[in-house]
Amino acid sequence: MSKTDEKAGLPELDLAASKKEFIETFFKRGAEFTEELMRENEKLRYRVVQLEEERRILVARGDPTPGSEGRTLRELVARIESLESERAALNKRFEGVARESHDFSTRYHEIERENNNLANLYVAAYQLHSTMDLREVTQIILEILLNFVGAKTFAIQLVDDERGRLRTLAAEGVDKQRAPEGGIADGPQAKVIATGKPFIDETRLGARADLERPLVVAPLRIRDRVVGVIVVWDLLVQKTALAEVDHELFNLLGAHAASALQGAKLYSELNGNSPALWRAADMV
DSSP states (O other): OOOOHHHHOOOOOHHHHHHHHHHHHHHHHHHHHHHHHHHHHHHHHHHHHHHHHHHHHHHHOOOOTTTTTTHHHHHHHHHHHHHHHHHHHHHHHHHHHHHHHHHHHHHHHHHEEEEEEEEHHHHHHHHTSSSSOOHHHHHHHHHIIIIOOOEEEEEEEEEEETTTEEEEEESSEEEEOOOOOOBSHHHHHHHHHHHHOOOOOGGGGSOOTTTTTEOOOOOEEEEEEEEEEEOOOOOTTOSSSSSSSHHHHHHHHHHHHHHHHHHHHHHHTTSOOOOOOOGGGOHH
């Protein structure tokens, strides 16, 4: 949570709990099926060990098992051969199950990552439209960038058409007043506003925040019009690269964040005329 919002007394969002609830609701059966396969694999391992131990005991004793004093050596050999055959069959079955288990395990982890990514996108979209309070919508956007994308120093900036510049709505990792508010005629922000396409400087990955050189500039759109940008200057130390889901999250925010902000602002101004969206910077 940003320092500004802590002072404002906003409740802290629990995006992790929302994501966990979503995963448990929609993906629990798949996880249970995979776990069942794992347990079957372990049972086969244990049975092979049992047969190995039984064979070792029979060979070491070289005489009939307890309660079978009347068995001949031929019967004992037949028993050993039977155990060998069963062990070979189980080993063959175990090898097949082990391969299947490995394949299922690999696929399970792939699906788990996909489910996690889907959960991030679902929770992010749901949270964006879960409230009509302008400050809460702003806080949700900050939390998504911090917790799901792994951004460290970033800002939400809106286009002030009257002044031909950007206005900072909220920031994290840097004071709102210190976030660079450049014009909309030059720099990466201007290109993003003009084209509607995100800007990413891969050479900035892993580097410390430089407020003059953004790592990511993602557009915020209402239909085909860019009304603001998300500017990211650096990522959390454990975040070494931008994954596919990060790009999807930027796309989601680009499509939903501006409309969520606009809806919340309009809701707060039902009794008057609605000014330009950038004036929301004065309301947060």
